[in-house]
Amino acid sequence: xxxxxTTEGLTKTYGSRTVVDSLxxxxxxxxxxxxxxxxxxxxxxxxxxxxxxxxxSRGAISVFGRPMDRRTRHELSxxxxxxxxxxxxxxxxxxxENMAIVRRMLGLSERQVRRAIATVRLGDHMDQRVRAYxxxxxxxxxxxxxxxxxxxxxxxxxxxxxxxxSGIEEIRELLLSLADEGVTVMVSSHLLDEVDRMxxxxxxxxxxxxxxxGTREALFDRSVPDLVVDTPEPRRALELGIPAVRVRGGxxxxxxxxxxxxELVRRLVHHDVPVHGVRRVRRSLExxxxxxxxxxxxx
Amino acid sequence: xxxxxxxxxxxxxxxxxxxxxxxxMVASVVALAGMNLFSDATRAGFSDPAAQPWEALxxxxxxxxxxxxxxxxxxxxxxxxxxxxxxxxxTLARVAGFGPGTLCRAKAVVLGVVLTLTTGxxxxxxxxxxxxxGITVAPxxxxxxxxxxxxxxxxxxxxxxxxxxxxxxxxxxxGLGVGLLGAFYAVFSLxxxxxxxxxxxxxxxxxxxPLAMSGDHLVRSGPVPWLLALFLGxxxxxxLLACRRLDRSEGGPA
Ligand SMILES: Nc1ncnc2c1ncn2[C@@H]1O[C@H](COP(=O)(O)OP(=O)(O)OP(=O)(O)O)[C@@H](O)[C@H]1O
Ligand SMILES: [Mg+2]
Numbered sequence: 001x002x003x004x005x006t007t008e009g010l011t012k013t014y015g016s017r018t019v020v021d022s023l024x025x026x027x028x029x030x031x032x033x034x035x036x037x038x039x040x041x042x043x044x045x046x047x048x049x050x051x052x053x054x055x056x057s058r059g060a061i062s063v064f065g066r067p068m069d070r071r072t073r074h075e076l077s078x079x080x081x082x083x084x085x086x087x088x089x090x091x092x093x094x095x096x097e098n099m100a101i102v103r104r105m106l107g108l109s110e111r112q113v114r115r116a117i118a119t120v121r122l123g124d125h126m127d128q129r130v131r132a133y134x135x136x137x138x139x140x141x142x143x144x145x146x147x148x149x150x151x152x153x154x155x156x157x158x159x160x161x162x163x164x165x166s167g168i169e170e171i172r173e174l175l176l177s178l179a180d181e182g183v184t185v186m187v188s189s190h191l192l193d194e195v196d197r198m199x200x201x202x203x204x205x206x207x208x209x210x211x212x213x214g215t216r217e218a219l220f221d222r223s224v225p226d227l228v229v230d231t232p233e234p235r236r237a238l239e240l241g242i243p244a245v246r247v248r249g250g251x252x253x254x255x256x257x258x259x260x261x262x263e264l265v266r267r268l269v270h271h272d273v274p275v276h277g278v279r280r281v282r283r284s285l286e287x288x289x290x291x292x293x294x295x296x297x298x299x
Numbered sequence: 300x301x302x303x304x305x306x307x308x309x310x311x312x313x314x315x316x317x318x319x320x321x322x323x324m325v326a327s328v329v330a331l332a333g334m335n336l337f338s339d340a341t342r343a344g345f346s347d348p349a350a351q352p353w354e355a356l357x358x359x360x361x362x363x364x365x366x367x368x369x370x371x372x373x374x375x376x377x378x379x380x381x382x383x384x385x386x387x388x389x390t391l392a393r394v395a396g397f398g399p400g401t402l403c404r405a406k407a408v409v410l411g412v413v414l415t416l417t418t419g420x421x422x423x424x425x426x427x428x429x430x431x432x433g434i435t436v437a438p439x440x441x442x443x444x445x446x447x448x449x450x451x452x453x454x455x456x457x458x459x460x461x462x463x464x465x466x467x468x469x470x471x472x473x474g475l476g477v478g479l480l481g482a483f484y485a486v487f488s489l490x491x492x493x494x495x496x497x498x499x500x501x502x503x504x505x506x507x508x509p510l511a512m513s514g515d516h517l518v519r520s521g522p523v524p525w526l527l528a529l530f531l532g533x534x535x536x537x538x539l540l541a542c543r544r545l546d547r548s549e550g551g552p553a
Contacts, residue, residue: 048550051394055549070547074396088391090382092314104307105395130386145391 002065004029004153004184005050010059012045020045021208022059027186027201032179034199035188038293041205043188044085047157050186051082063153078106081151083159087142091131095122095141098130102145116148119174135162143171154178154185160194172198192289206293216285223288224255229268230277237273250276254283304397304405308379311388312409315378321417324371329424332359336432346435353438354517356429357446358510360422365485365504368454372414373478376461377471379406384469389551398546403462407455407538410462414454422447442509442519449507449522456534457481457500463541466552497526500534 005027012020020042027033037043048054050061052073061068068076089098099113117123120140125133130141139162146154154175160168175185176198189195195202202219204212212219230250231237237251238244242264244251256264261278268275335341335355344350380403383389389399422443429438465474481501488496488505496502506527511520545552 053390053393053550074398077394078396080394082394084390084394086387088387090311090386090388092382093311097310097313101307101310102391102395104303104310105392105397 002029003027004064005186006062007050008060010046010049010061011057012042012049012054013057019208020049023205023210024213025203025210026213027184027203029184030179030182031184031201032175032195032199033184033186034195034202035186035205036192036195036202036289036293037188037190037205039190041190041293042208043190043205044157046205047082047084047155047186047188050155051077051080051084053084078149079151079153081146081149081154082156083139083142083146084155084157086161087138088145089130089133089138089141092129094129095126095133098141099126099144099148102148106149108148112148112150113144116144119147120144121170136164136167139163140167143174152183154183154187156185156187158188158190160189168194192286196285204289204292211292219285219288220282223283223291224257225280225282227253227256227261227264228279228281229253229264229275230279231268231274232276233273236271237268240267240271240273242267252281300397301401301405301408304401305408308402308405308409311382312379315382317375317378317410317413320371320374321413324367325417325421325424328360328363328367328421329428332356332363332425333428333432335359336428336434342433345433348436351517352434352436353429353443354510356425356434357439357443358508358517360425361446361505361508361510362486362489364421364450365489366482368450368504369457369481369485369501370475370478371417372454372457373461373474373481375410375413376406376458377465377474379410380462380465381471383466384471384551384553393551399466399548399552400542400545403466403542403545403552404539406462407459410458411455414458415451418447418451418454422450445521446507446509449527450504452527452531453503453507456503456531459534459538460500463538466545469553497523497530500530503527503530 003026005025007023007025010020010023010025011018023046035043045054049056050063050068052068052070063076063080066072066076090101099117102108103110103113117126120143122137122140122144125137130138133141139159143159146156160171163171175187179185187195187199199216201215202212203210212222228247228250229237234246234251238246242251242253244253253264265275265278333356341352341355344352383402392402393399426438426443461474461478464477465471468474484499484501485504488502489508496506506522509519509521510517
């Protein structure tokens with residue numbers, strides 16, 4: 001599998017604070033890469049470095065197999081459709097006029113612009129000034145600007161920000177269909193839920209470090225499933241000092257090994273706690289995510 | 300690249316009322332400077348070279364321009380740059396391969412043309428007003444032309460300064476405030492000793508004055524050529540260097 005973006009030891013420090021720490025990213029071609037992390041974990045900073053909007057303190061970036069730096073950025077960055085933090089758009093100009101600026105800037109055709117607008121379904125509002133747009137409309141315009149060049153790589157920083165549920169669903173479908181056409185999409189979010197259903201590869205940031213990178217399945221495999229013990233007397237089970245929480249019809253123990261499970265059942269039986277059943281349950285992706293990134297600082 | 304950037308600036312300037320602002324400026328300078336043309340005392344001297352009717356009109360233009368041009372320059376630069384701050388235009392341009400310095404240079408070209416036309420129109424209209432009012436003494440065309448030419452150059456230098464300031468300082472009231480103070484300084488430079496005019500960029504609106512008072516008479520005067528050349532050269536060089544630095548920097552200019 002070839003990679004569209006690779007980084008080696010990518011690091012950014014502000015003063016003595018390291019906000020992005022030694023990232024080795026691998027973004028495979030033609031997939032949706034979900035870039036996850038809580039607020040302030042360094043997603044936007046990383047994406048800005050990928051687009052050469054922020055200079056890395058250390059490390060190397062390669063995009064389409066070529067090094068991305070100050071000398072090559074004028075050539076490479078126009079090939080990437082991007083949306084970083086809040087969307088661009090001149091408030092005193094209409095949607096059309098804004099798209100005309102982008103068209104001239106990148107030497108695009110009228111057809112490409114119309115297609116991008118149709119894709120984000122902004123057609124009805126293009127004669128309106130952008131100043132009067134809602135956040136969701138601005139976001140759509142920003143996505144249209146990124147899409148118009150028909151890029152092979154899209155780097156989108158929280159593109160669903162400000163969109164309503166149906167808008168989020170539309171973006172999800174759009175990104176998936178783009179990936180089907182062979183476009184590589186890197187999309188960030190602080191909500192796992194949002195990228196879960198579209199990303200086939202995940203990169204998870206926690207305090208500037210890459211705590212996980214791989215497929216969704218690999219992420220599940222890394223976490224030990226929880227153990228649920230069905231019992232009519234959960235109080236007594238808890239009184240034994242088992243590291244568990246009470247759930248309906250029993251208790252739930254997180255992350256036990258096979259030996260730990262055997263030991264646990266032995267103790268329960270020994271103390272005459274009635275055990276009606278023992279089963280493994282998969283943890284939700286959200287819980288895995290929270291464990292990896294730490295529970296604080298999540299919104 | 301710079302040609303595309305200039306075209307883009309023209310399209311972005313839509314609805315910024317650049318034309319209206321310039322028209323207001325021209326109209327007010329012509330009206331204020333030409334006001335005296337209608338007083339009886341002035342009219343009496345229209346055919347008497349000793350009464351210096353053209354010189355009086357020209358000196359009025361110098362005064363009114365010193366008062367208004369610094370503000371116009373600050374407003375034009377501020378408006379054309381503020382849209383980039385507000386609309387995240389710096390990033391949009393950067394990822395399309397246009398650095399902020401290129402944007403600033405393109406803005407200088409577009410607004411420079413506008414300011415040059417405005418300055419020219421102002422002189423021509425005032426000259427026309429004098430003729431229409433009935434001044435029969437021959438107008439000092441060369442002197443007027445030289446002043447207009449110098450004024451264009453000083454306007455361009457100040458434009459560069461304000462574009463840079465507007466790009467670096469996101470809050471546009473700062474640029475406007477500097478322009479206002481500059482206008483004060485320009486007017487005071489007309490009254491202060493000559494050397495004061497060469498100390499700050501805005502003083503050059505006074506330094507290029509083609510006339511000076513000598514007793515109760517107006518005598519021909521002009522800027523110290525090498526000082527003016529030094530100022531213009533420094534402004535152009537610093538602006539281009541600053542733009543290059545902006546292009547090489549990371550992110551936006553502010
Ligand atoms: N220019 C800067 N100077 C100093 N610190 C900065 C700068 N830019 C970002 N940071 C810090 O870097 C950290 C990461 O910021 P970043 O914007 O990359 O986070 P994020 O993952 O995008 O967060 P969010 O989900 O809120 O968008 C933050 O703690 C932030 O304070
Ligand atoms: Mg962010």
